[in-house]
Amino acid sequence: MSAVVITSGGMDSTTAVYWAKHFFENIECMSFDYGQRHVKELSCAAEIAKDLGVEHNIVDLTGVNKLIAVSALTNPTIEVPEGHYAEETMKATVVPNRNAMMLNIGIARAVATGAEAVVVGVHAGDHAVYPDCRPEFIELQERTAQVANEGFIHPEFQLCAPFMFMTKAQIAGLGNELEVPWHKTWTCYKGGEIHCGRCSTCVERLEAFHLAGVAETTEYEDTLYWREAIAAFDG
Amino acid sequence: MSAVVITSGGMDSTTAVYWAKHFFENIECMSFDYGQRHVKELSCAAEIAKDLGVEHNIVDLTGVNKLIAVSALTNPTIEVPEGHYAEETMKATVVPNRNAMMLNIGIARAVATGAEAVVVGVHAGDHAVYPDCRPEFIELQERTAQVANEGFIHPEFQLCAPFMFMTKAQIAGLGNELEVPWHKTWTCYKGGEIHCGRCSTCVERLEAFHLAGVAETTEYEDTLYWREAIAAFDG
Numbered sequence: 163m164s165a166v167v168i169t170s171g172g173m174d175s176t177t178a179v180y181w182a183k184h185f186f187e188n189i190e191c192m193s194f195d196y197g198q199r200h201v202k203e204l205s206c207a208a209e210i211a212k213d214l215g216v217e218h219n220i221v222d223l224t225g226v227n228k229l230i231a232v233s234a235l236t237n238p239t240i241e242v243p244e245g246h247y248a249e250e251t252m253k254a255t256v257v258p259n260r261n262a263m264m265l266n267i268g269i270a271r272a273v274a275t276g277a278e279a280v281v282v283g284v285h286a287g288d289h290a291v292y293p294d295c296r297p298e299f300i301e302l303q304e305r306t307a308q309v310a311n312e313g314f315i316h317p318e319f320q321l322c323a324p325f326m327f328m329t330k331a332q333i334a335g336l337g338n339e340l341e342v343p344w345h346k347t348w349t350c351y352k353g354g355e356i357h358c359g360r361c362s363t364c365v366e367r368l369e370a371f372h373l374a375g376v377a378e379t380t381e382y383e384d385t386l387y388w389r390e391a392i393a394a395f396d397g
Numbered sequence: 398m399s400a401v402v403i404t405s406g407g408m409d410s411t412t413a414v415y416w417a418k419h420f421f422e423n424i425e426c427m428s429f430d431y432g433q434r435h436v437k438e439l440s441c442a443a444e445i446a447k448d449l450g451v452e453h454n455i456v457d458l459t460g461v462n463k464l465i466a467v468s469a470l471t472n473p474t475i476e477v478p479e480g481h482y483a484e485e486t487m488k489a490t491v492v493p494n495r496n497a498m499m500l501n502i503g504i505a506r507a508v509a510t511g512a513e514a515v516v517v518g519v520h521a522g523d524h525a526v527y528p529d530c531r532p533e534f535i536e537l538q539e540r541t542a543q544v545a546n547e548g549f550i551h552p553e554f555q556l557c558a559p560f561m562f563m564t565k566a567q568i569a570g571l572g573n574e575l576e577v578p579w580h581k582t583w584t585c586y587k588g589g590e591i592h593c594g595r596c597s598t599c600v601e602r603l604e605a606f607h608l609a610g611v612a613e614t615t616e617y618e619d620t621l622y623w624r625e626a627i628a629a630f631d632g
Contacts, residue, residue, distance in 0.1 A: 192464075219464055225457040226502055229427075230509040253548075258508035262501045262545045266494055267461055273493035274465040294545040302544055306537040310497045310529040313488075 164188035165279040165322065166268045169218075171206030171348045173367060174325060177337035178283035181324055183214055184340070186279065190217040192271060194264050196257065197227030199238070200353035210346055221267055230258045242351045244360045244387075246395035253291060255351065255362065261294035262303065265321065269307045278316040280307075285325040285333055287366065297326055330366055331373035344371075344378035359384035365391045399423035400514040400557065401503045404453075406441030408602060409560060411582045412572035413518035416559055418449055419575070421514065425452040427506060429499050431492065432462030434473070435588035445581055456502055465493045477586045479595045479622075481630035488526060490586065490597065496529035497538065500556065504542045513551040515542075520560040520568055522601065532561055565601055566608035579606075579613035594619035600626045 165186040169175040170193060182189045191211040193204050204220055211218035231237040243254055261284070268280040288295035304321035311319075325333050337344070349367045350357040357364050359382035368388040371378055400421040404410040405428060417424045426446040428439050439455055446453035466472040478489055496519070503515040523530035539556035546554075560568050572579070584602045585592040592599050594617035603623040606613055 221464070222457075222460040226505065229454055229456070229502075230505045232509045256549060257505075258549065259501055259505035259542070259546055262541065263498075263505055266497045266501045267464075270461065270465045270492075270494035270498055274467045293547040293549070296544070299541065299545045302537065302541040306497065306534065306541050307494070309531070309537055310534045311494055312528040314491060314493065314528070 163279075164190075164275070164277045165281050166272050166275075166277050167191050167281040168264055168268050169193055169207045169210070169283070171203035171208075171210065172283075172363075173337060173342070173344065173347045173349055173370070174283035174285055174330065174333050175207075176210055176283075176347045177333050177340065177342050178281050178324065179210060179214065179216075180337065180340040180342050182281045182322075183216070189281075190219070190271075190275075190277075192264075192268050193218065193220045194223050194267075195220055196223040196260065196263075197231065198353070199242070200348065200351055202353055203348040206346055206348040210343070213343070213346075219271075223263065226263070232258065242361050244365075245362060245391045246365060256292060259294065261292075261299070265303055266307075269311070269315075269321075272319065273311045273315045276316060278318055279320045279322045281322045281324070283325055283333075284323050285328050285330055287330045297323075300326065329373075330370035334370040334374035334376050338374065338376050344376070345380050347380075354383070356381040356383060358382070360387045360391075364388065398514075399425075399510070399512045400516050401507050401510075401512050402426050402516040403499055403503050404428055404442045404445070404518070406438035406443075406445065406583045407518075407598075408572060408577070408579065408582045408584055408605070409518035409520055409565065409568055410442075411445055411518075412568050412575065412577050413516050413559065414445060414449065414451075415572065415575040415577050417516045417557075418451070424516075425454070425506075425510075425512075427499075427503050428453065428455045429458050429502075430455055431458040431495070431498075432466065433588075434477070435583065435586055437588055438583040441581055441583040445578070448578070448581075454506075458498065461498070467493065477596050479600075480597060480626045481600060491527060494529065496527075496534070500538055501542075504546070504550075504556075507554065508546045508550045511551060513553055514555045514557045516557045516559070518560055518568075519558050520563050520565055522565045532558075535561065564608075565605035569605040569609035569611050573609065573611050579611070580615050582615075589618070591616040591618060593617070595622045595626075599623065 193207045284295040365388040519530040600623040
């Protein structure tokens with residue numbers, strides 16, 4: 163049993179890597195350079211794979227980015243929004259068809275190597291903003307992959323999204339049990355030297371660790387703002 | 398109404414470009430360098446787009462090819478099979494998940510530009526060998542794209558495969574009416590200076606022109622073999 167794990171170096175996909183390492187006999191990791199500001203996540207993903215002794219490939223999609231640069235994540239002229247991760251403004255961070263592009267390259271690799279799964283770390287907290295993180299998408303994408311590669315893909319191929327119905331706090335709890343090295347993961351969308359603590363994903367990360375009661379050693383520029391952002395959204 | 402047309406410079410996708418030029422107000426073309434032997438098709442695709450005065454982008458997927466090079470089309474150590482295009486040996490020309498990868502990048506572009514369609518030239522003759530040319534795949538891929546990009550994709554987005562139930566001979570007939578410059582299109586899988594006339598796609602091309610009664614001026618190394626290959630298969 164082998165699997166290709168799509169990883170960004172973030173806390174969800176790194177937990178997915180650790181989860182897959184337990185679940186499958188062999189895994190390999192795949193990351194994407196799609197022109198994201200936070201390209202630092204790629205070196206984080208590489209280091210995590212190296213620590214685990216698993217193959218890691220980075221696929222260069224920067225040529226594609228030039229054609230689709232309408233997101234704050236990939237276009238330097240659009241500002242990364244601060245605040246709560248479920249707000250309307252976060253739509254500025256949506257990259258057109260991103261998960262489908264990445265998953266389909268992972269699926270191609272799985273067909274080529276005979277792997278029976280592609281693993282992806284999407285979770286319940288992503289559903290509101292990112293349509294390509296919802297269960298409807300993952301189910302359709304799995305079926306599409308089976309049909310597109312019938313006779314070539316592993317007959318029991320699965321597009322595996324183990325955290326689909328988990329919150330980010332639950333992932334933090336699970337990752338802690340699996341001994342994920344949180345300080346080696348990268349979340350921040352702004353792509354500075356250390357995590358900003360203010361962008362939507364930093365807020366989400368800090369809240370998740372708080373809710374899960376996880377103590378971790380990542381450095382943040384601003385360690386207080388996240389509570390304010392959550393309170394403003396809830397209020 | 399605008400569309401992104403996926404084109405390889407071959408006779409089907411070039412006919413799709415001419416068809417789309419009639420059907421949509423604006424079109425743009427997209428081709429892929431996936432490490433194919435017959436990379437010559439890309440300059441053919443570029444010339445055809447230039448003649449029509451439409452934008453043409455070539456997306457570099459050569460980095461992906463290194464990870465999935467199990468096809469005779471992309472791995473120089475695997476021989477391109479000769480003979481009939483529907484034979485079992487033609488499976489050596491299947492590239493893992495190829496159409497899904499290409500379509501999903503085209504879909505990303507359509508989301509970014511607000512285009513309401515991605516057009517692809519798959520046809521009935523492809524169904525036997527290439528699972529990602531079948532109507533089941535195209536239908537699932539269209540639905541997957543709509544779900545993956547809900548709220549961002551054109552609300553009437555279509556994955557448009559106008560030749561899905563046409564034979565290659567019917568495409569040759571239609572292309573002739575649309576005045577497709579056949580001598581500028583490239584089909585041969587072997588990637589030599591001129592079309593070999595012996596590989597599966599050359600055989601298919603020559604048969605299609607013959608059946609459609611189309612006279613064209615492409616040069617072939619071997620202009621007789623195709624009849625033999627067809628006869629051997631039918632017999």
